Amino acid sequence: MKKKISLELGSGGKLMRDFIAQHIVKTFNNPFLDELSDSALLPRQIAFTTDSYVVDPIFFPGGDIGTLCINGTVNDLIVSGAEPKYISLSLILEEGMSWEELEKILKSIKKSAKKAGVEITTGDTKVVRRGQGDKIYINTSGIGKILTKPSIKKIRPGDKIILTGTLGEHSLAVMLARGDFGLESTAKSDCAPLNFLLPFWKEGVLWMRDITRGGLATVLCELAEKTDFSLLIDEEKIPLSRAVRGATELLGIDPFYLACEGRAVLLVPKKKANELLEKIKMDPLGKKAKIIGEVENKIGKPGELLLSTCSGGLRLLEPLTSELLPRIC
């Protein structure tokens, strides 16, 4: 049987990482790409990133594909240590899409760009035949100015992990908008630009990631693999909204794997952790921030992510292996 592309390849899980390592990096290899960070860090303090947005449905509580395509790209720059500056905007439209919806999306792109302090400086528009696309797909690329480069090598046991807010609202909001499973909830997407985190790069943050596909667990697993230590997080300290707690238990899914679009996880030196946490909490987007765990060299093996459960047990967290929800960003 000929091998075919499955939806799982695009889920942000291990399959996708293997694909990128074995096919993309091997084929196009160069020092910038090899880093596999959220943005390429180029000479002359330039950070460069790109992302495509295919969310279904295109409108959901708390945002739409327009807010997503700006915030997603802007956040990739911010967590790479760069101040976002310029954005390119490519639209792929399906024949028959309503004008009204397109105008609404353009409006939210404008609003989001303003909020994130970026300008749309170039773009492209294509239309495909009805049925060859789904209303609208957007690609944006972003250029930013590097303020500080992340320094994974400086990570030491005892350093703290800070999560900037509750998990999974974005995934849940998209699920609700799709009318899946007859669910009703007040959850709204957490989609937002993370500019408020930029100043903290100058205050000793060692590493930062926005939590998107694959959720908190996948993001931290990827970090753990890059260090010589294990990471231990505490289930009781991880902030979850009531809505996410309710929906995930009803459906039997794990919130640690749900996507957000306006949350980040930071690794900070032990000594600075409390001070940084207090500062992060001053911003409305960081109000629910918490220290959720730390870098370990006594429990587990290097490269592992461990969860100490609310019941006092210990379990291993793996990167996401199969998709929970298709097309959430």
Next chain:
Amino acid sequence: MQEFRDKRVIQALLAELEKKTRALPSSIRIMEVCGTHTMTVHRYGLKKLLENIGVEMISGPGCPVCITPNEIHEAAIELVTKKKNFILTTFGDMTRVPSRKGSLQTAVPASGSVVKIVYSPEESLEQARSNPEKNVVFFGVGFETTIPTIALTVREAFFEGLTNFSILSALWLIPPPLKAIVEAKEIAIDGFLYPGHVSTIIGEKPYQFIAEDYGIPGAIAGFEPSDMLLGLSSILDQIHQGKAMVSNEYSRVVRPTGNPKALAVMEEMLETKDAYWRGLGLIPLSGLKLKKKYSNYDAESKFNLNIKGGSGDLPGCRCGEVLQGVISPPQCSLFAKKCNPNSPYGPCMVSFEGACFVHYKYNRGLK
């Protein structure tokens, strides 16, 4: 709910259990029959905590996705890939089970056909109503917990006169395989933790024979960590007192006689049949099928599927032995090598409550 998972409560319960196991000459071995219990054991990190106090948990046959033989999965794949304008609805886990014909997820549906994941069987009826030109087949799998919901869905379709709806059924009963496992005597089991939600439907009586005829203690338990520990505590008490019974430690949900309404719907719509279980082989009267009156809703007869009895396990796969509790997942040479969640080889690596998947996900490498 949080209180049932609270550290202090769990620690107190574990300390109680420890007092009880300390007096025993050796560690004891308990089979958790239900896959959802397997999940709890690993999800909350209880496996290790229990081993530390001399309680070994082994997984039983209670994962319906896992024990459904390959032939039925292949029939589902056949339907959606060969026939046009088919909507095959099913629960999420079912789409990933690998067979000789691939899985529902890797299969490329025929033109106009699609595989759709549902949360409730009833969502299939909505599909049938809004797509009258298509055939909707619900690939329905489950134990007594799920069976009434499927039976009721068919009943609704029957009274509504929906003619484009049917079910491909993989409906299994829990007590018969327990009998098979006890009779096979391949493993020594000191006690059974009975599935709380299956018991919600069938009550306490169907397990009595295990206590009375085979003298093995048991307890019905819920799915929160403290529920499970309460169940174990009762089993330990029985061992100490040298008696065997079916104690109900999930009395907030399980009535001694089960759920009469659900049992009545099952009785009305379904009849027992001898059925093949993956790993356990043919077990008399262990499966259910629609009664003749409703054969128009049975995809097997409606589309002449002629599903043969279980022989189609993939070579080298030891899921059968895992399901009987004879080996634990790492004892299979394919485990975490050829067979892993990214490319599962056997069904126990597929389901979110499959013993191999759960073992891989939560326990691999933990010291």
Next chain:
Amino acid sequence: MCLGIPAKVVKIEESNFGKVDYLGTKVKTNLSLIEDVKIGDWVIVHAGFAISKLNEEEAKETLFMLRELASQQATENKKNNVEARRNNQKQRI
């Protein structure tokens, strides 16, 4: 597969359907497998169906017992700690 969650009935329609609420999330639920269901009842929801009514008395009893056990354990731990400290002191003396 046998996942079931306790949720509160918040709406009942004529057609045996209703809505249940779990931590603020509402989900459409078929109520026809249980008897005499009223708004405010707690039920176990499985695959979109309520399969059992929760017995609140029994639930409270179990919870009470768990709490008792936890507080007993806490006292015992405290006692052990005090003893351990005493032993330590003795050793030092």
